[in-house]
Amino acid sequence: MKRAVLALADGTTFEGRALGASGETVGEVVFNTSMTGYQEILTDPSYVGQIVTMAYPEMGNVGANPGDEESPKPHAVGMVVRNASAQQSNWRAQETLDAYLKRHGIVGIEGLDTRRLVRHLRINGAQMGVVSTEGHSANALVERARNARGMEGMDLATGVSCAEPYLFTTPSPTLLGEEPRPVVEPRFDVVAYDYGLKRSMLHYLVDVGCRVKVVPAGTTAEQVLADKPHGVFLANGPGDPAAVKGADKVVASLLGKVPVFGICLGHQILALALGGRTYKMKFGHRGANQPVKDLLTGKVEITSQNHGFAVDDASVKGRATVSHLNLNDGTVEGLNVPDARAFSVQYHPEASPGPHDARYLFTRFAKLMAGE
Numbered sequence: 377m378k379r380a381v382l383a384l385a386d387g388t389t390f391e392g393r394a395l396g397a398s399g400e401t402v403g404e405v406v407f408n409t410s411m412t413g414y415q416e417i418l419t420d421p422s423y424v425g426q427i428v429t430m431a432y433p434e435m436g437n438v439g440a441n442p443g444d445e446e447s448p449k450p451h452a453v454g455m456v457v458r459n460a461s462a463q464q465s466n467w468r469a470q471e472t473l474d475a476y477l478k479r480h481g482i483v484g485i486e487g488l489d490t491r492r493l494v495r496h497l498r499i500n501g502a503q504m505g506v507v508s509t510e511g512h513s514a515n516a517l518v519e520r521a522r523n524a525r526g527m528e529g530m531d532l533a534t535g536v537s538c539a540e541p542y543l544f545t546t547p548s549p550t551l552l553g554e555e556p557r558p559v560v561e562p563r564f565d566v567v568a569y570d571y572g573l574k575r576s577m578l579h580y581l582v583d584v585g586c587r588v589k590v591v592p593a594g595t596t597a598e599q600v601l602a603d604k605p606h607g608v609f610l611a612n613g614p615g616d617p618a619a620v621k622g623a624d625k626v627v628a629s630l631l632g633k634v635p636v637f638g639i640c641l642g643h644q645i646l647a648l649a650l651g652g653r654t655y656k657m658k659f660g661h662r663g664a665n666q667p668v669k670d671l672l673t674g675k676v677e678i679t680s681q682n683h684g685f686a687v688d689d690a691s692v693k694g695r696a697t698v699s700h701l702n703l704n705d706g707t708v709e710g711l712n713v714p715d716a717r718a719f720s721v722q723y724h725p726e727a728s729p730g731p732h733d734a735r736y737l738f739t740r741f742a743k744l745m746a747g748e
């Protein structure tokens with residue numbers, strides 16, 4: 377077994393075994409509390425520049441398959457797990473997690489005390505780190521982590537956005553044993569800004585009657601409005617929302633002219649477009665078990681999340697209503713701007729992975745576009 381080391385910028389080091397590709401990787405070390413869904417997590421483009429630690433101890437037991445990918449390749453730059461199953465066991469599996477990571481050149485580490493690591497990140501904050509299988513001294517790796525540039529000020533969304541617009545009209549796939557869903561005729565033309573979007577969001581838009589034109593992050597408001605869409609969707613994406621070039625101004629000029637629905641980075645950009653502010657959280661929210669309260673209905677949803685920045689509630693006062701709150705730490709989870717027919721959530725109603733409590737938000741967007 378090849379030795380691997382994880383070194384954090386604050387000087388903490390962990391020894392383990394190599395998982396996936398050999399080599400060295402630098403990124404922000406974060407943790408995710410989902411018990412499964414590791415492939416959806418790895419392929420979520422919002423993980424660009426991040427080394428993801430899975431808090432649950434056993435990963436890889438269902439192997440890897442193309443159907444569980446949220447984008448064509450993993451975007452996390454590294455993976456940290458307590459134990460990676462050597463053997464996959466699932467009818468859809470095509471390879472092991474280790475083989476999948478190797479094939480995509482993703483460096484990982486296993487066999488370390490991930491409970492200690494997660495507690496360390498919770499107490500001291502997410503921070504830059506290095507995973508290496510190259511045999512360098514721990515001190516040299518700590519130095520490398522210290523010199524690495526953090527997430528703040530990084531426009532990573534523009535880099536993962538699509539190069540050209542394309543049309544998306546495919547409903548969610550059904551799995552073996554699932555009833556085929558009734559076909560929904562497309563009623564709404566929606567332009568979706570691709571800041572690094574997850575595929576399921578597009579499927580769920582199609583499922584509620586949208587014909588989706590996906591456009592690159594740098595598309596102007598004039599270009600979007602020229603298509604006369606029924607609605608505009610702002611997707612998730614990696615990096616610092618305040619650094620996404622021109623996005624706040626573009627969205628500001630769309631507001632009031634067309635209904636807008638934003639998820640995660642899209643929610644943060646909506647807040648910036650309204651004149652609000654975003655900030656970097658200590659360790660963020662990543663997992664499939666984040667409790668969120670809908671302030672209008674009083675209902676609590678268990679949600680899937682992946683973000684390290686958040687909207688400052690004081691900064692949106694008088695510009696938007698805070699519609700949802702995180703029950704763990706009281707941070708903003710949703711915004712509503714009725715006058716502009718715009719709303720957004722910080723969490724992931726498309727789940728993937730995670731509970732489907734919040735799927736109704738796609739229907740809410742369809743109703744908003746229908747004027748209901």
Ligand SMILES: NC(=O)CC[C@H](N)C(=O)O
Pocket residue numbers: 422611612613614615616617639640641642682683684685686
């Ligand atoms: N999933 C997302 O869209 C993440 C948004 C942003 N990059 C953050 O970390 O907060």
